Amino acid sequence: xxxxxxxxxxxxxxxxxxxxxxxxxxxxxxxxxxxxxxxxxxxxxxxxxxxxxxxxxxxxxxxxxxxxxxxxxxxxxxxxxxxxxxxxxxxxxxxxxxxxxxxxxxxxxxxxxxxxxxxxxxxxxxxxxxx
Amino acid sequence: xxxxxxxxxxxxxxxxxxxxxxxxxxxxxxxxxxxxxxxxxxxxxxxxxxxxxxxxxxxxxxxxxxxxxxxxxxxxxxxxxxxxxxxxxxxxxxxxxxxxxxxxxxxxxxxxxxxxxxxxxxxxxxxxxxxxxxxxxxxxxxxxxxxxxxxxxxxxxxxxxxxxxxxxxxxxxxxxxxxxxxxxxxxxxxxxxxxxxxxxxxxxxxxxxxxxxxxxxxxxxxxxxxxxxxxxxxxxxxxxxxxxxxxxxxxxxxxxxxxxxxxxxxxxxxxxxxxxxxxxxxxxxxxxxxxxxxxxxxxxxxxxxxxxxxxxxxxxx
Numbered sequence: 059x060x061x062x063x064x065x066x067x068x069x070x071x072x073x074x075x076x077x078x079x080x081x082x083x084x085x086x087x088x089x090x091x092x093x094x095x096x097x098x099x100x101x102x103x104x105x106x107x108x109x110x111x112x113x114x115x116x117x118x119x120x121x122x123x124x125x126x127x128x129x130x131x132x133x134x135x136x137x138x139x140x141x142x143x144x145x146x147x148x149x150x151x152x153x154x155x156x157x158x159x160x161x162x163x164x165x166x167x168x169x170x171x172x173x174x175x176x177x178x179x180x181x182x183x184x185x186x187x188x189x
Numbered sequence: 190x191x192x193x194x195x196x197x198x199x200x201x202x203x204x205x206x207x208x209x210x211x212x213x214x215x216x217x218x219x220x221x222x223x224x225x226x227x228x229x230x231x232x233x234x235x236x237x238x239x240x241x242x243x244x245x246x247x248x249x250x251x252x253x254x255x256x257x258x259x260x261x262x263x264x265x266x267x268x269x270x271x272x273x274x275x276x277x278x279x280x281x282x283x284x285x286x287x288x289x290x291x292x293x294x295x296x297x298x299x300x301x302x303x304x305x306x307x308x309x310x311x312x313x314x315x316x317x318x319x320x321x322x323x324x325x326x327x328x329x330x331x332x333x334x335x336x337x338x339x340x341x342x343x344x345x346x347x348x349x350x351x352x353x354x355x356x357x358x359x360x361x362x363x364x365x366x367x368x369x370x371x372x373x374x375x376x377x378x379x380x381x382x383x384x385x386x387x388x389x390x391x392x393x394x395x396x397x398x399x400x401x402x403x404x405x406x407x408x409x410x411x412x413x414x415x416x417x418x419x420x421x422x423x424x425x426x427x428x429x430x431x432x433x434x435x436x437x438x439x440x441x442x443x444x445x446x447x448x449x450x451x452x453x454x455x456x457x458x459x460x461x462x463x464x465x466x467x468x469x470x471x472x473x474x475x476x477x478x479x480x481x482x483x484x485x486x487x488x489x490x491x492x493x494x495x496x497x498x499x500x501x502x503x504x505x506x
Binding site: 061062064083084086087088089090091092093094095096097103106107109110111112139140141 | 205206209210212213217276278279280281282283284285287288293300301302303305
């Protein structure tokens with residue numbers, strides 16, 4: 059059996075913007091991944107989903123300015139639950155100067171507006187070590 | 190092997206991470222799968238299995254969410270498997286059943302897993318049954334299985350669960366649809382969801398009329414319920430009817446009979462796939478398929494006879 063990459067995608071917190079996360083989710087699906095789309099969820103619920111769905115990757119969409127608080131919280135909670143191998147990606151409207159801060163706190167990669175879809179797909183595929 | 194044994198041990202203790210991993214291992218068809226299933230099977234069979242099926246957009250996920258809430262508030266531990274379709278082109282999938290799972294309380298004991306249906310056409314995924322057994326063995330008391338949105342003939346759910354809830358909507362069609370065979374025959378409980386919309390009474394009357402025609406033949410007459418799952422209406426009645434059906438099955442060994450007949454079907458299926466796999470391996474080794482295709486193309490032999498020849502030759506040695 060072919061090993062499908064499982065991606066949990068969520069809109070972070072109460073962020074209402076949906077177009078980006080829909081678009082990325084569909085491109086990931088078309089790239090052969092299994093995307094578990096959660097809609098709006100808070101870090102605790104996202105981590106719960108990552109556990110139960112055996113996710114390889116968590117994708118967080120944020121355009122509302124909560125990236126610095128809620129993003130790293132997902133990483134922390136994942137570690138607490140023993141899911142160190144799960145990579146957390148973020149996308150949306152995130153000021154470039156915040157990207158190093160997020161990466162310092164364990165976010166694997168951040169994709170801003172205008173990122174070509176191929177870059178996102180390749181970034182996710184490459185991040186997953188098949189075990 | 191040691192890893193797998195550890196995973197199995199922790200799964201049986203109910204550890205969520207282990208359960209989740211083990212389901213993935215089985216789903217991916219890892220070489221250890223038969224070993225895992227052998228170890229898990231003796232610990233399964235304690236849970237009650239509820240199936241939820243119906244056309245796309247009829248409210249399956251929302252109903253499941255409400256049901257799970259009720260089950261959890263009544264102190265049951267619940268495992269949910271929700272199946273969504275898979276892209277026939279990329280093999281990828283967008284699994285969206287979790288969107289409806291909201292407001293979970295931390296004290297609730299629930300495990301929710303989304304699955305892609307893969308290339309299987311019966312409404313469930315290839316390993317839904319195996320995964321539900323893993324959840325069962327991990328100590329869940331109730332297993333809820335939600336199918337992909339189905340049409341008229343995806344009936345695998347009836348082979349995998351004790352109580353089948355078929356969800357329709359006021360838009361589900363006219364009397365003619367209800368006269369057709371298939372989905373409607375596997376229902377233990379009918380739900381007309383979105384009953385706040387016009388037409389709900391009509392469709393529920395049509396179902397009742399259909400059931401009237403079978404009067405005398407049905408030992409269990411499926412109740413027809415009106416719900417509005419998103420508004421939380423009618424869910425308590427549904428919950429009560431599920432338990433009424435469970436009580437009915439528990440009389441006179443009916444549950445045992447139902448499960449045994451499911452096991453018989455499963456065994457038959459597995460024997461068939463064993464035969465196919467074993468034979469194919471042998472056929473691939475001795476028969477020259479390409480040469481046969483040429484013979485068929487040149488009309489020296491017809492496809493049916495060629496197939497018969499290959500299989501008979503294979504069985505002789």
